[in-house]
Amino acid sequence: MRPEEELSVEVEGAGGRAQRLGAEGGALVLSEGGARLRCWPLHAVRLKPEPQGGALLLEAGGEVLTLGCAPDARAALLALAAPGAPSDAALAALLEDAEPDEADAERRVRRLAERLARLDALNVAGMLAAATEGGGARLAERLDAGGAAGAALSARLARLEALTRAAPAALHARSGAARADAAARALLAELGELYAWLDHPALADLDALGEVSLGSAEGRARALAAAEALSGALEAGERAGEARLRLGAVRERLRRLARARDALAAALARHLNNALVHLGNEATAGAARPGAHHAELAPYAPFARWLRRGDARAHAALLRVYCAAWARVHERAVRAWAERARAELAAGPPERAAEPLDAVLADAEALLDAEQDFCVRFFALDEERGAARRLAGELFPALEAELAALVAAAERRDAYGAMRALAVAGRRALGGDEAEGERWARAALAAVAVAAKRGADRAVAERLAAMPDAVRAAARRPKCGVLSFIPELEEMSAVCEDIFARGRRADLDRWYLSLGTGALRTVQQATHPRTPRAVLLMENCHRLHACVSALRVPALEPLRREARARYAEALRQYVTQQFGRPLEKLATFFEGVGEAVAAGVREDEVCFRAAYSKHELRRVLALYPAPEVRRALHRLYRTVDKHLSDEGGLLQVVWRAMQEEFIAQHVALQARIAACYPGAGLALPLSTQDILDAFSDIAREH
Known part of the structure; x- marks a missing residue:
């Protein structure tokens, strides 16, 4: 029976009702009394005879209907819905044009489209049935047969397209043919891919x-x-x-x-x-x-x-085996390096402590970099962020502890050991390329730098805490002199400037500021039982100012200015207190002269008063002969020398300041004599040049 021919047979449905079952346009229709009851696509229907009796079983859409019919009608229906691929005759019947002279082009196009749809459905059903029945081998046989059928279909489709182009209104037919061709080609490609997947040579x-x-x-x-x-x-x-x-x-x-x-x-x-x-x-x-x-x-x-x-579990087990095996090896190597460095620290001078530290860090850095590169490449750790960092802790469990212990040993061996360790670790930790990402070695070096920085901060804090003790120790000496923490700051600056010559100095400047501020604060609060407070401030502020100025650190500029101001004020105060007025009675005489002038007496008339007469002035001047003035200056020099210390180095500075003060007083008195006693031939016992010579002679003699 040709698929496009209509088939209609009488059947007996449920309850003995008379119904009709027929094929219409690729579908199986069940009707009763002219009304359609059900409709199924022909390719989705399975018809088979009932094992007992002459009824027909219809399976479609998950339901089963039992229909009674005559034997010839049952045979026709079974032939219509027989499973399997369509025969060549059926395919030819779908493609053949039985009415080439049909004048109605639109009807012709519709009919061709219906045939193509049925052809498409039958083709797909046949291919899927072939694929599921015999597995890979059956599919290969079907594929070969499908290739031949595809070639025939291509030729027939070409003829169909020619026929549709001949009709004036055949656009819909042409598009249907193209869809059918595309569907067939897609199916062939899918089957070819499936076959290649099922039969991979490797x-x-x-x-x-x-x-x-x-x-x-x-x-x-x-x-x-x-x-x-x-x-x-x-x-x-x-x-x-x-x-x-x-x-x-x-x-x-x-x-x-x-x-x-x-x-x-x-x-x-x-x-x-x-x-x-x-x-x-x-x-x-x-x-x-x-x-x-x-x-x-x-x-x-x-x-x-x-x-x-x-197999993620097997991979994780391999990682554990690797870590367990090589963690012991690396721990032994790191411990040997640390022991060697500790021996070199104990035997070598403190200023060479950076060399064994740097050697250990270099060995550790090389080992960490090699292990990280290997583990990332071998275990594919680059595919998971954070896994490599965790692995570093498992492979090197004792690394950071050993390096921290080595830093502690350097700190105990040398007062500047922590600073040396910080400089070495800081240079290595900050010397890598930022584009390298997170490196195990950089993290370990950073941990060493942190430990060293803590040790250095601790050493600075201990220096600050010891400053009051230095003041108490100075109180037991005859002279206060320069407090011990200021020379220690000078020593530290010299050593640390050499240590951090090639590294960061942010921490170093912070230490300077902390120690310098603490030193100035302690000096301001310090006292000594035998040294005047002005001398204590003068000597220590002068030394601190010199130390801070030599560093040339911008952050210390406010501290430098304050130390300078404190020193200048202390010097002025000491000169004023100790020098006083060496010509006391003469100074008192001219104070009275000044008061009279201030009261309205003319300067050239002051000499006519009995208390300020020329005779009285001569009597007062006679009290201060030149040898007596020199002896007073000698006594003053010995007093200053008794107060000042050798380490302060300010004796000549103070003596010069006193010289300038004496000359200033001498010039003021001489000017008053010239104004109030003109033409009297009166003068001070020493000239300005005599005073300069006297001060110089006294300084040379002592």
Whole structure:
């Protein structure tokens, strides 16, 4: 029976009702009394005779109907809905044009479109049936037959397109033919891809993948090719659509691939585990240096990366084995380096302490960089942020503790040991490229720098706390002199400037400011039982000002100015207190003269008063002969020398300030004599030049 011919037979439905079952345009229609009851696509209907009796079973859409009919009608219906691919005659009947001379083009196009739709449905149904019935081999046979049928279909479609182009209104027919052709080609491509996936050359023997040999380069190459192909096949299966996954062959293939993946992962994990344990035992026994195993394990890096994707648990177990084996090796190496450095610190001078510290940090940095590069590359740690950092703590559990202990040893050995460690670790921690990202070595060096910085801050805090003790110790000396913490600051600045000559000095400037401010505050609060407070302030502020000025640190500029002002004020106060008025009675006489002038007496008339007469002035001047003035200056010099200390170095400075003060008083008195007693021939016992010579002679004599 041709598919486009209509078929209609009488059947007996439920309850003995008379119904009609017929084929109309690719569909099976059940009607009763001229009214349609049900309609199913012909390709979705299964008709089969009832095992007992002459009834017909109709299965469609998940339901089963039992219909009674005559034997000839039952045979016609069974032939219409027979399963399987359409015959060549049926396909030809769909494509043949039985009425080439039909004048109604639109009706002709509609009819052709209906035929194409039925052809499409029958073609897909046939292909799917072929794919599910016989697995891969059956599918290959069907594929070959489908290729031949496809060629015939292409020729017939070309004829169909020619016929549709001949009709004036055949646009709809042409578009339908194109859709059918595209659908057929897509189906062929899908089947070709499916066949290639089912029969991959690298996966020809899935059951033998668990027996791979990784001992030779050739075996590793074959195993790696099989592993990559296996991963690709599984990923392709996971991406398959729901329609493909309904195929039994696809599901079975996926199960076999999963079993092969598990077997291969177990074999790879077993081999890598044995290799890691063996190399770890050799390194623990001292037969190999740290890092020598990297070259031996490098050929297995692709397999470790594959395990990370294929079996995460096995990959994690390998990481644990690696860490357990080499953590002991690295701990022993780091401890040996630290012991060597401690011995060199104890035997060498303090100023050479940076060399053993730098050597240990260089060895640790090289080992950390090598391990990080290997682990990231071998275990594919670059695919997960944070995993590499955690691994560093497991591989080097005692590194930071050993380095911190080494810094503590340097701190105990030398007062500036923590500063030296900070400079060395800081240069190495900050010397890398920022583009390198997070490096294990940089983190370890930063931890060392933090430990050293804490030690240096602690040393500075101890210096600050010891300043009051320095004041109490100075009180037991005859002279206060320069307090001990100021020379210590000078020494520290000299040493630390050399230590941090090539590194950051932010911490150093902060220490300077803290110690300098503390020193100035302590000096201002200090007292001494035998040294005048002005001398204590003068000497210590002068020394502190010199120390801060030599550093040339912008942050210390306010401290420098304050120390300078405190020194100048203390010097002025001391000169005023100690020098006083060496010509006391003469100064008192001229104070009275000044008061009379202020009261309205003319300067040239003051001499006519009895208390300020020329005779009285001569009497007062006679009290201060030149030798007596020199003796008074000698007594003053000895007093100043008794107060000032040698380390202060200010004796000549103070003596010069007193000289200037004496000359200023001498000039003022001489000017008053000239104004109030003109032409009297009166003068002070010493001239200005005599005073300068006297001060110079006294300084040379002492």
